Amino acid sequence: MGPDACRRVTSSHRAFVFLPFALLGGVLTLVGATRTWTMNDGRRALAELAHVEGEYLFLRFGPVERRYxxxxxxxxxxxxxxxxxxxxxxGACNQPLTTRSKKAGRKSYHLACFRCVACGKGFRGGDRFQIDQWGNLGHVEHIAQLFDCDSCGRLFPRKGASRNQVLSDNRVACKQCRDDAVFDLEELKSIRNETTVILKEVGISPPEGAIEWKLVSRRELDNEAKRIHVGGNLKGLTVTQLRRVTSKSETITSFSHKVYVLFGLPKSELRSVISHELMHVWLNERGVEAPADVIEGFCNLGSDQVLRQDPSRLAWILIGNMQTNPSPSYGAGYRKMMAHLQKTGWPRMLAEMKARAKKP
Ligand SMILES: [Zn+2]
Ligand SMILES: [Zn+2]
Ligand SMILES: [Zn+2]
Ligand SMILES: [Zn+2]
Structure with missing residues (x-):
């Protein structure tokens, strides 16, 4: 790797880090539930506690939430x-309840939170509603008036959506995901550099063969998938070509890959898709053959590895989606491979995968 490539990796890696914590002097002004958080090394920041999940905190800095x-x-x-x-x-905003709250099912809500994002009306007894992972609620009868973000599952009213939130292939993005969406190949490549570094740390060496990266529409992706008899709700696809040149003395094997990724994904999801596809590239270059749940479950371990280092709330939601995904390969396969990884660790897991290589 030349010095230029090194610099690119370093700078894009830095962009990945969100650093609101600083060594502050003087008096901090507090607004609402915002308070000063102090890290063990003395750095401080003003933020509101948004969520607690296991041993993690989600702190809210204005519109941005970060996990620590x-x-x-x-x-x-x-x-x-x-x-x-x-x-x-x-149950909607996750903040402490006040006296003005309403109970529905096993949860209670602030009166101000307990309303439909489509019609704006508060729910009454007997109303049926749907809630997303961000705490947005909508009347079941008003679902047709709502969009459901293809990346983060956020419910939002169709009425207020801007035209660019419906992508040219009819996928829908909430404002937050649309503002973060990647349409540019150079931006994709800088994210690929970050994920390559993270995967290398667990022993996934960078690809030997060249990869041609393509940002494509849903239809283009589905067409490529159909050609190799793959189906499902895909966000990325890897097609590997193997070349074998045999002379009298030796056989030389080389690879070339095409990786198709949907355009317009928010960065955290793009990280997840790119790392999944880089895991496929790693398997393909080693000729690994295994049932779909082993292959897709293994590739999702790459997504998991990268998402865990991404402090955004979306990354956390995407990990949660893998943990609850009902798909036999992407969901159950991931959970099976994750349980195995926790027993074996990465070096043995990778050795076991390599042992599944088809003999040439
Ligand atoms: Zn609330
Ligand atoms: Zn409504
Ligand atoms: Zn979204
Ligand atoms: Zn896959």
């Missing part, structure tokens, strides 16, 4: 989190 390990924070912060977690929370 709770262990990174001071004893005061731990105390605040314990106190926060002990209170009853709104």
């Amino acid at each position: 390990p709770l262990n990174n924070f001071s004893e005061d912060d731990h105390e605040y989190v314990r106190n926060w977690s002990s209170k009853a929370r709104c």
Whole structure:
């Protein structure tokens, strides 16, 4: 790798990191539930606690939410989190309930939160509603008036959506995902560089063969998939060509790959798709043959690895989607391979996959 390539990897890697924490002096002004968070190394930041999930915190900085390990924070912060977690929370916004709240099923909601994002009306007894993972609620009868983001599952009213939120192949993006969407091959390549570095850390060496990356529409992707008899709701596809040149003394094998990825994916999802496809490239270059649940489950371990280093809320939701995906290969396969990985660790897992290589 030349010095130029090195620099590219480093700078794109830096862009991946979100650093609101700083060593601050003076008095901090607090607004609402916003408070000062102090890391063990003394860095501080103003943020609102949005969620607690296991040993992670999600802090909200304006419109942006970021995930941090709770262990990174001071004893005061731990105390605040314990106190926060002990209170009853709104099923929509996840903030502590006040006296003005309403109970529906097993959850309670702030009155202000307990309303349909399509018609704006509060729900009444007997109303049926749907809720997304972001806390947006909609009347079941008003679902036709709502869009459902193809990336993050957010429900939002069709009425207020801008034209560019419906992509040219009719996929739909919420405002947040649309603002973060990638349509540019150079941007894709800088994300590929980041993911290549992360995968290399667990032993997935970078591809030997050249990869031609293509940002494509849903229809183009489905057409390519059909040609190799693959189906399903794909977001990426890897097609590997193997060339074998035999002379008297030796056989030389070489690979070339085409990787198709949907255009317009938000960066966290694009990271997930690119890492999944890079895992396919790794398997293909080693001639690994295995049932679909092993192959797709293994490739999703690459997505998992990259998403865990991505502190965005969307990355967390995408991991959750893999954990609950009912698909036998992408969901059950992932859970099976993850359970196996936790027993074996990466080096043995990779050795086992290589042992499945088809003999030439
Ligand atoms: Zn609420
Ligand atoms: Zn409604
Ligand atoms: Zn979205
Ligand atoms: Zn796959």
